[in-house]
Amino acid sequence: MDDIFILIPGRTSRQGTTLNEGKLKADFIEETQTLFMCPDDMTRRGVVDGERVRIRSEFGQVELTCKAAKTGELPPGLLFLPYGDPSSRLMGGETHCTGMPDSKGMDVQLDKLL
Amino acid sequence: MSAAAVIDAEVKEDEVKIVKDATCTFCGCVCDDMELTVVANKITKAKNACVLGKAWFLNHHIEDHPVATIDGQPATLEEGVERAAQILANARYPIVYGLSDTTCEAQRVAVSIADRIGGCVDTTTSVCHGPSGMAFQGVGEVTCTLGEVKNRADLVIFWGGNPAESHPRHWTRYSLMPKGLFVPNGRKGRTAVLVDVRKSKSAAAADIFWQIKPRKDFEVLWALRALVKGVEIDPEIEQETGISLAQMQDLVQRMKSCKFGIIFFGMGLSMTRGKHMNVEAALSLARDLNDYTRFYAKPVRGHGNVTGADNVVAWQTGYPFGVSLGRGYPRFNPGEFTTSDTLARGEADAGLIIASDPAGNFSQPARDHLKKIPYIALDPHESETTRGAAVHFCTATYGINTPGTVYRMDDVPIPLRPAFDSPFPSDETVLRAIEKRVREILRERLTN
Numbered sequence: 415m416d417d418i419f420i421l422i423p424g425r426t427s428r429q430g431t432t433l434n435e436g437k438l439k440a441d442f443i444e445e446t447q448t449l450f451m452c453p454d455d456m457t458r459r460g461v462v463d464g465e466r467v468r469i470r471s472e473f474g475q476v477e478l479t480c481k482a483a484k485t486g487e488l489p490p491g492l493l494f495l496p497y498g499d500p501s502s503r504l505m506g507g508e509t510h511c512t513g514m515p516d517s518k519g520m521d522v523q524l525d526k527l528l
Numbered sequence: 529m530s531a532a533a534v535i536d537a538e539v540k541e542d543e544v545k546i547v548k549d550a551t552c553t554f555c556g557c558v559c560d561d562m563e564l565t566v567v568a569n570k571i572t573k574a575k576n577a578c579v580l581g582k583a584w585f586l587n588h589h590i591e592d593h594p595v596a597t598i599d600g601q602p603a604t605l606e607e608g609v610e611r612a613a614q615i616l617a618n619a620r621y622p623i624v625y626g627l628s629d630t631t632c633e634a635q636r637v638a639v640s641i642a643d644r645i646g647g648c649v650d651t652t653t654s655v656c657h658g659p660s661g662m663a664f665q666g667v668g669e670v671t672c673t674l675g676e677v678k679n680r681a682d683l684v685i686f687w688g689g690n691p692a693e694s695h696p697r698h699w700t701r702y703s704l705m706p707k708g709l710f711v712p713n714g715r716k717g718r719t720a721v722l723v724d725v726r727k728s729k730s731a732a733a734a735d736i737f738w739q740i741k742p743r744k745d746f747e748v749l750w751a752l753r754a755l756v757k758g759v760e761i762d763p764e765i766e767q768e769t770g771i772s773l774a775q776m777q778d779l780v781q782r783m784k785s786c787k788f789g790i791i792f793f794g795m796g797l798s799m800t801r802g803k804h805m806n807v808e809a810a811l812s813l814a815r816d817l818n819d820y821t822r823f824y825a826k827p828v829r830g831h832g833n834v835t836g837a838d839n840v841v842a843w844q845t846g847y848p849f850g851v852s853l854g855r856g857y858p859r860f861n862p863g864e865f866t867t868s869d870t871l872a873r874g875e876a877d878a879g880l881i882i883a884s885d886p887a888g889n890f891s892q893p894a895r896d897h898l899k900k901i902p903y904i905a906l907d908p909h910e911s912e913t914t915r916g917a918a919v920h921f922c923t924a925t926y927g928i929n930t931p932g933t934v935y936r937m938d939d940v941p942i943p944l945r946p947a948f949d950s951p952f953p954s955d956e957t958v959l960r961a962i963e964k965r966v967r968e969i970l971r972e973r974l975t976n
Contacts, residue, residue, distance in 0.1 A: 420742045420743075422725060422726060422742070424690060424694075424726070424728075424796075425690060425693055425694040426693050427579055427580070427693045427696075427729075430554075430579075430580040430583065430693070430694070431579060431580060431582075431583035432583075433583075434554070434580075434583035434584050434587040434588075435583070435587050436587075436909060436910070437885065437888060437909075437911050437912075438910060438911070438912075473891065473892060473893075474892050484727075486727050487726060487727045487728070488726060488727075489725075489739070492725060492726065492742060494726060498888075499888050499889075499912070502888070502889050502890060502891065503892055505890075505891040505892075506891055506893075507868070507869075507872030507873070507891045507892075507893035507894055508872075509862075509863050509866065509868055509869055509872075510803070510863070511862060511863030511864075512658060512659045512662060512803050512804060512862050512863055512866075513650070513654035513655065513658045513659075513849070513850050513862040513863055513866025513867075513868055513869060514654060514655055514656075514658050514659055514798065514799060514803055514862075514866075514868070515655070515868060515891050516799070516800070516801055517655070517795075517799040518795065518796060518799040518800045519725075519742050519743045519799075519800040519801055
């Protein structure tokens with residue numbers, strides 16, 4: 415399916431604490447590779463908790479572990495990913511004369527990994 | 529013998545030291561009421577620290593790493609300085625970038641180096657609240673300190689952020705929980721509002737939570753401005769934004785009637801499409817409300833001294849970030865001289881990167897170009913950026929190992945009280961050595 419999701423990268427407590435352990439350490443890498451998704455969207459797309467998915471933007475793609483967001487946290491169509499290397503790989507280089515690439519609210523597509 | 533082994537030999541295992549009023553530099557709150565317990569060069573307790581501050585202090589350790597590496601091979605400090613100075617002095621379009629996790633004293637030396645080599649100086653502000661900096665220039669900023677918020681604010685609005693997880697003590701120390709001079713009942717005397725696209729952990733602590741549709745911040749802020757000025761709004765705005773007209777009218781009434789209101793805005797505004805226009809809308813709303821009451825707007829800043837970077841670069845060049853010194857005088861142009869752009873367009877031919885990780889945070893085109901050019905990295909820890917550096921200096925951690933000055937997110941300077949010495953030099957020490965050698969090379973070039 416080709417429906418478009420909106421991806422919001424952001425901070426989490428665990429992203430912050432594991433950052434202090436080291437960006438190259440397993441816990442930080444795990445946290446920043448965990449995608450949170452609305453449970454209704456997961457049902458609709460046949461994704462189960464803990465399953466690997468591929469997220470594609472116009473500029474890059476990353477493989478992530480998908481987890482269900484808490485009820486009401488994310489509306490359908492919205493995805494959340496803790497800030498880190500994977501979220502940055504989905505950004506383009508264009509900054510629209512601000513110095514800042516579009517880093518939140520990115521249009522992305524999601525595929526289940528077979 | 530590594531630098532870490534040298535200092536281990538000098539420290540007694542049972543030596544306990546208490547450091548009072550230490551400063552946490554993990555985030556822009558820069559809480560300066562830490563009480564650290566240090567045992568044999570290891571922080572074992574961090575009283576008053578939040579979960580992020582505890583992780584900052586308790587995970588701190590002296591890296592078992594050479595003081596410098598050149599192309600990944602161990603080198604002396606002097607060898608590293610020589611190679612770094614040669615790279616920078618011979619570059620045609622060098623960039624100086626990072627700076628948000630180091631002291632103001634180091635930042636000013638970095639700006640000086642950029643000036644000498646005719647480079648672009650830019651900070652991590654450009655990929656965080658850089659658009660907010662542009663908005664300040666566009667419409668102005670009605671500003672105040674966090675101390676004023678603590679003592680006076682009775683309406684506190686967080687827009688596009690999740691302080692419960694990104695700045696846990698913002699609420700407890702500055703903005704919501706504390707009892708203030710004119711807010712004697714603390715939390716009970718304040719109304720807290722959260723506006724975000726996601727019902728984050730912060731929502732539970734707010735009195736009013738608005739879950740707006742993604743990329744509709746500008747529309748909601750502009751509608752609020754209209755309502756403040758008495759302009760009629762079509763009720764169908766709810767279909768566009770997710771917020772009903774009645775909700776907006778209620779908030780406008782609260783904003784007009786409060787004694788001291790503030791909007792703390794996060795990167796939900798500055799990083800989302802619209803960027804500086806989103807922030808301009810928030811700043812304009814705060815400005816307009818001053819026709820009725822006292823109202824302010826402040827960005828919630830991330831890194832420990834990113835606000836200091838804005839201040840230092842501004843007081844030295846006249847502009848806060850994205851400054852080119854290539855013509856011998858400062859020019860400011862976000863999108864042209866900002867590092868994300870100079871790298872993504874393949875323009876920069878050398879770099880001096882201080883306390884940041886563009887190889888791990890930037891867009892793919894920018895990362896790809898960074899890999900192609902020689903650059904110097906100063907960082908206490910290993911990262912994707914230090915791994916690819918032509919020269920990496922392992923430096924002491926600011927605030928924990930080195931003294932100096934940092935700016936809290938409300939532009940208040942705070943002194944650092946280090947917990948213990950590091951075997952590694954400070955960023956300032958390394959930068960001063962590089963600057964001295966660059967000066968010598970440039971002088972030799974003029975006389976030959």
